Amino acid sequence: MAFKEYGNYDAVGLAELVRKKEVAARELLDEAIARTAKVDPQINAVVVKHYDYAERQIERGLPDGPFTGVPFLLKDLDLLEGTRTTSGATILKDFVADHSGTLAQRFLDTGVSIFGKSSSPEFGLMPTTESRLHGPTRNPWNLEHSSGGSSGGAAAAVAARILPVAHASDGGGSIRIPASASGVFGLKPTRARNPLGPYRGEGWGGFSCGHVVSISVRDSAVMMDAIHGPEPSSPYMAPPPERPFSQEVGRDPGKLRIAFTDKSPYGDAIDPEIAAAVRVIAGLLAGLGHHVEEQAPVLAADPAAAMTTIVGGNTALTVRLIEQRLGRAATENDFEILTLAFAHNAQKTTATDYVAAQLAAFQISRSLAAFFESCDVFLSPTLCSPPLRIGELNAMSEYLSHIPPILRRYMPGTAMFNMSGQPAMSVPLAWNKAGLPLGMMFSAGFGDEATLLRLAGQLEQERPWKNRIPPVCLNSAPKAPRMDKAPPYSVTREDTGRQRGH
Numbered sequence: 001m002a003f004k005e006y007g008n009y010d011a012v013g014l015a016e017l018v019r020k021k022e023v024a025a026r027e028l029l030d031e032a033i034a035r036t037a038k039v040d041p042q043i044n045a046v047v048v049k050h051y052d053y054a055e056r057q058i059e060r061g062l063p064d065g066p067f068t069g070v071p072f073l074l075k076d077l078d079l080l081e082g083t084r085t086t087s088g089a090t091i092l093k094d095f096v097a098d099h100s101g102t103l104a105q106r107f108l109d110t111g112v113s114i115f116g117k118s119s120s121p122e123f124g125l126m127p128t129t130e131s132r133l134h135g136p137t138r139n140p141w142n143l144e145h146s147s148g149g150s151s152g153g154a155a156a157a158v159a160a161r162i163l164p165v166a167h168a169s170d171g172g173g174s175i176r177i178p179a180s181a182s183g184v185f186g187l188k189p190t191r192a193r194n195p196l197g198p199y200r201g202e203g204w205g206g207f208s209c210g211h212v213v214s215i216s217v218r219d220s221a222v223m224m225d226a227i228h229g230p231e232p233s234s235p236y237m238a239p240p241p242e243r244p245f246s247q248e249v250g251r252d253p254g255k256l257r258i259a260f261t262d263k264s265p266y267g268d269a270i271d272p273e274i275a276a277a278v279r280v281i282a283g284l285l286a287g288l289g290h291h292v293e294e295q296a297p298v299l300a301a302d303p304a305a306a307m308t309t310i311v312g313g314n315t316a317l318t319v320r321l322i323e324q325r326l327g328r329a330a331t332e333n334d335f336e337i338l339t340l341a342f343a344h345n346a347q348k349t350t351a352t353d354y355v356a357a358q359l360a361a362f363q364i365s366r367s368l369a370a371f372f373e374s375c376d377v378f379l380s381p382t383l384c385s386p387p388l389r390i391g392e393l394n395a396m397s398e399y400l401s402h403i404p405p406i407l408r409r410y411m412p413g414t415a416m417f418n419m420s421g422q423p424a425m426s427v428p429l430a431w432n433k434a435g436l437p438l439g440m441m442f443s444a445g446f447g448d449e450a451t452l453l454r455l456a457g458q459l460e461q462e463r464p465w466k467n468r469i470p471p472v473c474l475n476s477a478p479k480a481p482r483m484d485k486a487p488p489y490s491v492t493r494e495d496t497g498r499q500r501g502h
Contacts, residue, residue, distance in 0.1 A: 006031045007161040007473075010216035010466070011070045011223075014164065015111070018069035025058050025069030029113050032071035035162045036116075039473050042143060043160055045153040047134040048076055048117035050083045057113045066222050068111030073166040075154055076117035077124055078210070080104045088122040088131035091322060091334040102197040103210050106227040107167060118153030118166055121395070122336045123318060125311070127177045127411050128393050129153055132336050136390045139181060140470035141436050145387040148178030155182035155213050160473045165219045171208035172307055173382075173414025176426035179213050180382035180439025183428040183465065185456070186213045187220050190447050191421030193228050193238040201235040205310045205358060207418035215466055217456040221245040224449070239447035253454035255289050258282075259371075260379035261296035264412045265303075270384035277430035277438050278381055285379070288458065296380070297371035301360035303415040304408065309349055309357035315339060316346035338395040338403075365420035372422075372445045377455060382426040382439035385410050413441065423449045427456055428465040435471075 006028065009017070017023045033051055040046050054071070062068050079085050079097035086092045100108070107114065119129050119137045129137040129152025137152045139145040140160040147156035151168035155178030158166050168175045170188040179186025189211050196203055196210065203209075211227075214220045224245045230237040260282045262275040286292040319339065323330050332340065372378070393406050417424040423446075426439035444451045 006035075009164065011067055011165040011214065011219045012216070014070050015067045025062060025113060028069055029054050029058065029071050029115060032115060032163050035160075035473075039160045039162060040157075042472050043138045043140055043147070043156045044135055045118055045137050045147070045156040045160070045162070046073065046116045047119040047153060048084050048086065049115070051115050053080070053083055054113040054115035062111045062113065063109055065109055065111035066226050067165075070112050070165070071163045072107060072112035072114050073116050073118040073154060073157060073163065074104055074107070074114055075151055075167045075169055076120045077169065078104050078167065080114060083117070085117065086133060087124075088120045088133055089335060089339070090133050091326075091330070093133055099198075102195040102231050103167075103227060106195070110223065110226045118151070118157055120150045120153065122339050123315060124150035124169070124171065124174060125315065125338060125342065126150060126393060126395055127173060127407065128388055129178070130390065130393075130395070132396060138390065139387055139436070140472040141183060142387075142434070143472065145389055145436060146181060146392075148181030148387060150174040150178075151213060152178045155179055155184050155186070158182070158184045158213050158215060159470055161469070164216070165212050165214040165223065167210065168213045169208060169210040170418065171204045172311070172418055173411050175211060175213060176382050176414055176424060176439065176441060177411055179426040179428070180437060180441075181387035183431070183437030183439075183468065183470070184213050184215060185217055185220060185425070185427060186439075187211060187224075187425040187449065187452065187456075188417065188423060189224060189228070189449060190238040190423045192230065192234060192236050193224070193449070195229070195231045195234060197231045197233040199233075201233050204314050204418075205361070206421065207307075207310065207415070217453060217460050218246060218249045221249045221453050241450060243450075245449060245453055248450045248453040249457040251454045251457070253451065253458055255291060256376045256451065256455065257374070258285055258290050258292045258377045258379055259295040259375040260292060261294065262381065263296065264384050265296070265299060265416070266408065266412055268384075268409065268412070270381060271386060273432045274381045274384060274386070274438050278379065278440065281429055281440050282379060284462065288462065293375075295375070297368055297378070299416060300363035300367045303364055303419060304404070304412075306357040306360040306364070306419065307415050309353055310361070312342045312346040313349065313354050315342040319343040336395055337398065338400060341400055361419040364416055368416060368420045368422065369446070376444065376451055378443045380413050380441050380443075382414065382441040383411055384413070386432055386434070386436050386438070417443050420446070422446050423452055425452050425456060427459055429459060429463050431468070
């Protein structure tokens, strides 16, 4: 029998029901599979389905963890022993992992049942999820638009209430961008907070990190408590937290010094509805007692230029390693044009160019460190234009010159925090007149997820988002909870408004 209230609970709430034996892990898995069958044909978020793996987990007995019995998806860039990981690439469509990544194992240890992989663009290279292998992942709020990228499948699946939390990763904005586009919560942790091993110590020169997207703030915090910390191969580690992250949610953030901008880092004009939304949220923060001042960092270098060189070099290595395994040169039948272009252009880049890009990233990091001496939190738009339309950012085109101007207009402000390693989150606090989500990005000093989680918890109470349901799932998710039993996740007010990529 389907668990009728599934969509009203976050992951912590579902796990509590399992713990109390009010629902079985198999019932939750069956409900997630049923929702996938009903909703995924419209959004195309779950591109690798291994229901038998999750069933075997439950039959063997799930570990006793904070999320025991909760259905879960890995992003289709990470390895899970005995299952396919395609990385969105045609050449890897049948690749089966012979081991699990460190982060995947830590997810398993939380007690989740992993029933599939969520879609990603090829090697996580794009801020939309439209791979040649799997096709486009569509936005649950409007199927003509992208759910974002590169964790587009994760965000779409969570937004569509297939599950309340899913693995995501971020090398230039790939947690925050789809969280914004799909109307869910996404926190990029501090550099090295969560592991990337066992066969690499960092991704994209230290830019990339893994975590989750979720419906609730507390799911993100509880998950980070469970998975954070170094491993033997970690080249460095994040500052240890003062207390469990879960204890920060609901804790009084105090009077924060919050700087904000409603402009692009390049000074370009942004979408007027997004700019207006930033100012509304700045006003809300001031009303909550925070000191709010319009101010923005001045960067010492261009993040896009540094990102192009460093990501290009990493992509070229990915292609080389696959070519070595194939014993031949790669062709357009193996990889998308964009991937091959990245790899080809990297061959023209010298080691000196790569080090210069690393230096530029450090200069950006230094600029941000100086800026945060005068504020605790920086508010800016996660995206500077609404979610892109499907096909608007066409990575299959023979000519790719249209892509940089779109990226500059769409997501100019996310990558700087990958370079500095600072935590940053996208919070679903606004929707435009067309009904598309507009995430607000908050960043804090290095190692200070605690401040972000306190602030996010405060905003979740003041401007709740969980009761907003995308049109795509209204016919598959319950419209309201049963009145005789309120879910443990409560809404207090009506809403007012291997060298892989990311």
